[in-house]
Amino acid sequence: MEDKKIPNTLFLSTYPPRACGIATFTQDLIHALEKECGCTPGVVAINDGAYEYPPEVKMTLNQYDPNSYLEIAQQINVSGAELLMIEHEFGIYGGRCGEYLLKLTKLLEIPYLLTLHTVLPNPKKLQHTILTKLAEGCRKVITMSNTSVQILKDVYGIDPEKIAVIPHGVPEIAVEDREQLKKEIGVDGRFVVSTFGLLSPGKGLEYGIGAVARVAKKHPEILYLILGQTHPVIKEKYGEQYREKLEEKVKELGIQDNVRFVNRYLTKEEIVFYLDVSDAYMTPYLGKDQAVSGTLAYAAGYGRVIISTPYPYAKEMLADGRGLLAKFRSTVSLEKCILQVMRDPKLKEKMERNTLKLGQNMMWSKVAENYRSVFREAISCGEGAENAGN
Secondary structure (H helix, E strand, O other), X not given: OOOOOOOOEEEEEOOOOOOOHHHHHHHHHHHHHHHHHOOOOEEEEEXXXXXXXXXXXXXXXXXXXXXXXXHHHXXXXXXXXXXXXXXXXXXXXXXXXXXXXXXXXXXXXXXXXXXEOOOOOOOOHHHXXXXXXXXXXXXXXXXXXXXXXXXXXXXXXXXXXXXXXXXXXXXOOOOOOHHHHHHHOOOOOOEEEEEEOOEOHHHOHHHHHHHHHHHHHHOOOEEEEEEOOEOXXXXXXXXXXXXXXXXXXXXXXXXXXXXXXXXXXXXXXXXXXXXXXXXXXXXXXXXXXXXOOHHHHHHHHOOOEEEEOOOHHHHHHOOOOOEEEOOOOOHHHHHHHHXXXXXXXXXXXXXXXXXXXXXXXXEHHHXXXXXXXXXXXXXXXXXXXXXXXX
16 A cells, blocks of 8 residues: 655745735645645744634744744754745745745755745846755755746756646635526626736736726626735735725726626635636736746636736646737737637637646645655655765
């Protein structure tokens, strides 16, 4: 019988109930590992406030306190953990560009792995230095797209042998009949386009709204669902300015019947429900360097037609007839893509089949198995190095 256990592992990450995409990702991965491997990794939660964490959170790191990084490193060293899995994005660690994280890794006495949620092709000097140092010290660098591998090699000088590509996971929830669900929520006969996630100006939703306004003149049955609350960091600094700006734009364009806002942090079940209802999923993002999008991954996992601006992750995910790419900051280009899907049911069906085929390899059970393999490889390659040195 195959041994499915993983090394005693801690995750360093944001974690629910903190509202953060990386927090949700980490929780989903830990639960998948628990299900597939029969053990629950512990968590070192990156704190920016007061939260009531679940039992798997063993320690909390004060994001903005440099001394906390030193203290947590020592606690990890004596915790009995064999491996630390660091979820990395520059904005979730303290200091300039998250530089405090290097204080922790410098003191670590156990091996660590690095999962990159952002891979910048044109980093600032400090961002380049931080990521290069983190990569030098770790056993494996995990990225979620093949596009990022070349960037990590060419820009950061990371050996491709050190890089593992593991797709973003998707929850395994049964899909229900789309037309029946539309009837249940009173949108039967509508062509539903959706976008979900934490709202921030970088999401480019004003362009999505502009495109829907243009489509509505020809097809009044279109309905655009904007799902999710304002990003907590944005809300703390600017309040609800961005959402209010979007709502005002809807009124100005006279499309109140074509755009609906669901202003709350969605559960995974709610996300899948709305994806089930959707005829197309749209990410009109403004960032040209986005290495991964959890929301787009979800849409692909459930076989939705995806309309997106051409950031690297979208280009990779939408290749081979899995969706349509629109120009950045262009309502006209987004409109053309929406109309193409609306007016060609056969194309829509073909794209859904192509996307679902890819999505089946993104279910958390398969993703967890990939992580298990990388964890065990990271430990065994270290043992080999130690034996070679004796």
